[in-house]
Amino acid sequence: MTNEEILGVTVLNSWKLVISRFYKTLSELSDEQLQRQVAPGKNRVLYLLGHLTATHDRMLPLLALGDRLHPELDETYITNPDRALGDPLSAVELRRAWAEVNNKLTAAFEKFTLNDWLQKHTAVSDGEFLKDPTRNRLAVVISRTGHASYHSGQAVFAKWDIEK
Amino acid sequence: MTNEEILGVTVLNSWKLVISRFYKTLSELSDEQLQRQVAPGKNRVLYLLGHLTATHDRMLPLLALGDRLHPELDETYITNPDRALGDPLSAVELRRAWAEVNNKLTAAFEKFTLNDWLQKHTAVSDGEFLKDPTRNRLAVVISRTGHASYHSGQAVFAKWDIEK
Numbered sequence: 001m002t003n004e005e006i007l008g009v010t011v012l013n014s015w016k017l018v019i020s021r022f023y024k025t026l027s028e029l030s031d032e033q034l035q036r037q038v039a040p041g042k043n044r045v046l047y048l049l050g051h052l053t054a055t056h057d058r059m060l061p062l063l064a065l066g067d068r069l070h071p072e073l074d075e076t077y078i079t080n081p082d083r084a085l086g087d088p089l090s091a092v093e094l095r096r097a098w099a100e101v102n103n104k105l106t107a108a109f110e111k112f113t114l115n116d117w118l119q120k121h122t123a124v125s126d127g128e129f130l131k132d133p134t135r136n137r138l139a140v141v142i143s144r145t146g147h148a149s150y151h152s153g154q155a156v157f158a159k160w161d162i163e164k
Numbered sequence: 165m166t167n168e169e170i171l172g173v174t175v176l177n178s179w180k181l182v183i184s185r186f187y188k189t190l191s192e193l194s195d196e197q198l199q200r201q202v203a204p205g206k207n208r209v210l211y212l213l214g215h216l217t218a219t220h221d222r223m224l225p226l227l228a229l230g231d232r233l234h235p236e237l238d239e240t241y242i243t244n245p246d247r248a249l250g251d252p253l254s255a256v257e258l259r260r261a262w263a264e265v266n267n268k269l270t271a272a273f274e275k276f277t278l279n280d281w282l283q284k285h286t287a288v289s290d291g292e293f294l295k296d297p298t299r300n301r302l303a304v305v306i307s308r309t310g311h312a313s314y315h316s317g318q319a320v321f322a323k324w325d326i327e328k
Contacts, residue, residue: 039203149310150317
């Protein structure tokens, strides 16, 4: 393996691990249990699932990987706080959307070379990117991986009565 | 900037961002408020602080950056669950240890070349590393960054009565 290949696999492993941990938590909760708040007065697990799905879906155009699959989620799960609006999808549909979005992203990341990782993301202009080349796809994916970890740490609290 | 330099800065930015977010939460809580559980029956913020400090301190030998600064934290904050043992340091001392450990790590990361990032960590043997070169320092740092994000998402719950 070249250094570049090692690098790509290392970043990809970390992305896959974080995604798989959130899947694990989801798999241990019934559709009804997804309605649980992760702590008193805090977001429902379903909201976190919608929030992560919408955020990851936004990566598709942000990383120039294609059109969004689920733009209908933003209003409920990004713009508004939990329970301000009704859920646009059922729990089953939302679980499916989560898988669909992540599968599409992961398939694209698996083909990335170091050069692909270091391309600019689409929310930065050519001029800005020349000044700051760290505004690249790698930065976005590492940031979103951290964001998914952050909410994953909250989602596990909903499993209070479930054996490890 | 070369691709290698861009890569190092990108990873470092993500590490710094996650660390700074946890600092921000800590800075908004008094020493007394660090005793709060992040959710009913869950870890105290002080435990999370001790846990992250001990985990990061372990990176020093793991990444071949020197001896540990605070091995006395492991028993309380890694081996045992919260409140099984008394806290070995005061809140003030623990905040200081957290800064000390992260400053030492960050200073080392700032000097890393791509080659440094892709060196094996010390918990993997030469033979295993030959078979799997992704068991490198970069993988450790990305993983610990995610781990810090995970607990950061929990720690913010302790700020329930504090204005954003």
